Amino acid sequence: MTIPAESFGNAGPGGLIGLDWGTSRLRAFLMDDSGRLLEAREQPWGIRFLPEGGCERAYADMTAGWPILPSIACGMVGSSLGWREAPYVELPADASELANGLVRVNTTRAAPLYIVPGLHNANGPDVMRGEETQLIGGLDGRRGLQGASTWILPGTHSKWVSVRHNRIVDFATVMTGELYAVLGRYSILHWNQSKADQPLDVQAFTRGVVAARESGCQGGFSRLFTARSLMLDGLFEKEAVADYLSGLLIGEELRSMVSGRRFDSGAAIQLVGANTLCERYVCAAKVFDLNLEGPNTADSAKGLWRISQLAKITGVYP
């Protein structure tokens, strides 16, 4: 989304630049002094794919033409491989604890940049960087979810999160997206990657979800090889392997996490993430008689705003 420069004049004297800076992409948000989104930009400059000049250069190019404002960034930018390491905050945690843990970086621009720390969960152990900010954004203003809710943030490393009394009290990582990617690219189950843009084969996908559900305590990975043998048997087309495997892996994530009973599937379950991926989770959840609340995609900007308010870093600078 790009809002024409003319409307920027409305930003007034304050505002904030927010950055959602992950492993593979960088998104930037220009907000006015009430947190209203004025312009959003996106580049494939994740911390593993930085342009020459590194984080400094990516940051300067990403915010070119925007006013000099305090910036706040979340995600892998705060890891040991990012711009500056921001030590993890221990669970349970809420937006205030994240605000207290911000790490300041001096930049070549005349305003500082703050990095949101990740969260560490001794129960696991487990870690996240970036999802905590999406969650803070997702919780903002939604009182019905603040008391007790379960959150699913699907992706390369899916996160399941428990919220109690507006605090993040537990989470776990499942490597669903990464397994799908490496199996599709490098294993005997590999498929033609150019198929990625085609619409979901709902029948093959659901067949995978059901296979995972019916695996019971054996687990869906005991069914992986069926992606090949069903195809050898002519029981489905080679083109359906990708969607069958997607269903098997997402179904296994649901089966495993529900059977573990660590995350309350009786509470409201809220999805956060990209629409196309979340649609698969909604589809798979029906096979498990779970009702997932539809996805919310723009929450990292809201979370960055909320944390910056608590840390009082918005406004004119210097």
Next chain:
Amino acid sequence: MTIPAESFGNAGPGGLIGLDWGTSRLRAFLMDDSGRLLEAREQPWGIRFLPEGGCERAYADMTAGWPILPSIACGMVGSSLGWREAPYVELPADASELANGLVRVNTTRAAPLYIVPGLHNANGPDVMRGEETQLIGGLDGRRGLQGASTWILPGTHSKWVSVRHNRIVDFATVMTGELYAVLGRYSILHWNQSKADQPLDVQAFTRGVVAARESGCQGGFSRLFTARSLMLDGLFEKEAVADYLSGLLIGEELRSMVSGRRFDSGAAIQLVGANTLCERYVCAAKVFDLNLEGPNTADSAKGLWRISQLAKITGVYP
């Protein structure tokens, strides 16, 4: 193993050439007219890594200097990507059914080559090519295992097999080895591949096995990310990730297959495969209070001999 050419003179007028021809390697056995192994050769000429000239050339080079004898081959050489497709034989099956399903190939040498069919299991569905011949060899002469036994053939695609009354009655494939390879090479858990020759870190391995066992119905894949978070927490060295993951995946194979109760873990459980890999299974099985009978590595030659006897294809040719 290479036995000096001098001893070959003892082969007499008959004999057999056996080939264990998989995806990544080719092994050849020269046997005398009583099935005694005279010479074994091995090359990395699996059907995915054939030299120029393909199967014909690999076969000719592999048997160069050996007498003109009937040959019999098992493994992926009989798949649609191999030399000649040998249609699967349906379960239940024994050595006679495999002998009846042999497919004859005419070669440039003056003796025919026969390809052992793979097995198809409608319960799955599932397939194998090569392991059935190792099993026939393993069962040969071992009366204690012929009545009722469970077999584990670990590898890229591990097989669990049920034997009843000297027949193969059920099997299932678990992709343990392939998952270990692709995760180690391409995922966020990747490690330095040059570590492959180092001795097993038994402590890290066992920790992985225990994590899989304790995952219960959730399954070991819900614990994959701990390979990273334990390392980030400084709870083990980066170098231990490979062995921890190996333990987690082999442990998950055992947990999953035992909990499925499809394969009788009360019967004798026999391992067949390479020593170093089988040692890991023996080590992991102890964590599950399972007793695995030590590995048997040379069974494919025995199996090829047994099947050729039933098909009466040994002897002088023409």
